[in-house]
Amino acid sequence: MYTNKVVVVTGASNGIGRAIAMEYAKLNALVIAIDIEEYNFDNKNIIFYKADLKDEKRIRDIFKDVVKKYKTIHVLINNGAISKFNKSVYDITLNEFDEVMDVNLRGSFICSQEFIKANQNESYGRIVNISSTRFNQNEFGWESYGASKGGLISLTNTMAISLSNTPITVNAISPGWIETQNYEDLSERDHKNHPSGRVGKPKDIVNTCLFLTYYENDFINGCNIIVDGGMTKKMIYD
Secondary structure: OOOOOEEEEEOOOOHHHHHHHHHHHHOOOEEEEEEOOOOOOOOOOEEEEEOOOOOHHHHHHHHHHHHHHHOOOOEEEEOOOOOOOOOOOOOOOHHHHHHHHHHHHHHHHHHHHHHHHHOOOOOOEEEEEEOOHHHOOOOOOOHHHHHHHHHHHHHHHHHHHHOOOOOEEEEEEEEOOEOOOOHHHOOHHHHHOOOOOOOEOHHHHHHHHHHHHOOOOOOOOOOEEEEOOOHHHOOOOO
């Protein structure tokens, strides 16, 4: 399905990003994996580039190098993000707030700009922005992360319109609770909090990416697909 397609995945070394990169490679795409943390994929279909999404020059240089070597890019998955500054609004510093925005939102915008250039003259292009249900439903102290993910959905909406004269579609996915490490340690209550009866897995997001980037799905555009097992529809009282 993805033979001869070039797919860029940011935040590819861990969790959801790694699962996305591995699945596209399994489907014979050439995957460009970008992350600040090095990871040995040991897969001939995955080319790794180390980069901080805050580093504009590095990101633009990577895209130029990819185009020089492989001529084009067909799919961009903007997955790279940080969420470490979940701190009280009274305590978070502007530098901490800015770092989250620079990686999660600004970094995705830079990658999108470069992707649009790389995809010129192609008949098929897909951008998928990995947002979060925290764009709309949050907890104490997640202002920076929630704002960055809300901004990513707004960016999705606008880019879908701006690119309407191109074959590129732009959509977002908002994962809910996706457990990437110790799934077997989750409690029965954890699973039952979800109308689907279980906590999410990276594969749930992978499947949504594959659906949105399928070449025949060009009528799905400017959407935010919530993948959370129905949890955000459930009214929960302590």
